[in-house]
Amino acid sequence: MRIAVSGGGTGGHIYPALALIRHMQRKEATDVLYIGTERGLESTLVPEAGIPFKSVHITGFKRSLSFENVKTVLRFVKAVRQSKAYLKAFKPDVVIGTGGYVCGPVVYAAAKLGIPTLIHEQNSVPGITNKFLARYADKVAVCFDEAVTRFPENKVVYTGNPRASEAVEAEDNPSVLKEHGFNPDKPVFVIAGGSRGAAPINQAVLDAYSELAKKDYQILYVTGSVHYEAIQKKLPAYEADSIITVPYVENMPVLLRQVRGAVGRAGATSIAELTALGVPAVYIPSPYVTENHQFHNADAYVKKGAALMIEEKDLNAETLIAALDSLQDTAFAADMSQKAKEAGMPQAAAMLADELNALGRS
């Protein structure tokens, strides 16, 4: 099989693509070309994973009327032309887009060239690019019941997010906690604001820091790479042994296998990992995303008893500490873990690969 993959901007769109590629390459010889942007996280993550990478120049539409949108249309036209050239040279059997605006020109170009296409929507509410592409793509793979009715009935398939499979296949290595400097006999929570960090969550952790330092649990506090330096300057002069602050975690699934619980944004790929592994979670949805989709992502799991939610308007040191304290109750945490696992989709990579194989061989 030869597959062209596009997806970018943030980790939530890139990690599912990488998980799918790794799954397919383990099963059979699969040649891959990844098309992203130079500025997105994909331009480092994809080459680091040893996958051939080409770039197009494209930006997202602004929600308000602006001259920038005219420029975006011109960039789109140019990026379609460039994508067509890459695709004609690579000759893929199938093209998949995993979200982010870079998929727009790539999947559109593929459809116009008559190459079978599939788009993967991780969220409960579709993003602008996938809404546009749904008209052109042959299949739309979704991860939430709520997303099924948002796409044409004859195209939609429910596969889940392939990063869930990668999470359950990750190495079970308890010493990862020790390597971070934790006491392995006490529970560890990870607090991370998505792939880029989140300023309001960082502020709540700073406000709660002195109280958290007194707790009988430990915290891996992931600030997000861009926030790290500023946060370090704001941390109290004493550094609590039980709170370890890092900019980013390279291999999140290995870490997630060992923690008592996780606090973070309600990005769909994080949710897929946490549910597949049955990690109790406290979601603080970002209210700054299209159609408030993170709230709806989180809500679907809160309703199943698989997670807790703190809306950003209610986020402060007290609500953060209360949520963490509640997961100290082992029976409560175990029940949530069980419900999260029941809602998880660890078979997602195989299901999505089957859809791609069927399309590519049609």
Ligand SMILES: CC(=O)N[C@H]1[C@@H](OP(=O)(O)OP(=O)(O)OC[C@H]2O[C@@H](n3ccc(=O)[nH]c3=O)[C@H](O)[C@@H]2O)O[C@H](CO)[C@@H](O)[C@@H]1O
């Ligand atoms: C602001 C924005 O538009 N965010 C979107 C973006 O979020 P974002 O990119 O933050 O995506 P997610 O939270 O879904 O996924 C983050 C990914 O990065 C990994 N990770 C995170 C931190 C870290 O230190 N190390 C690490 O490897 C996580 O394990 C996960 O695989 O894509 C998601 C999936 O479409 C959407 O639901 C989010 O709404």
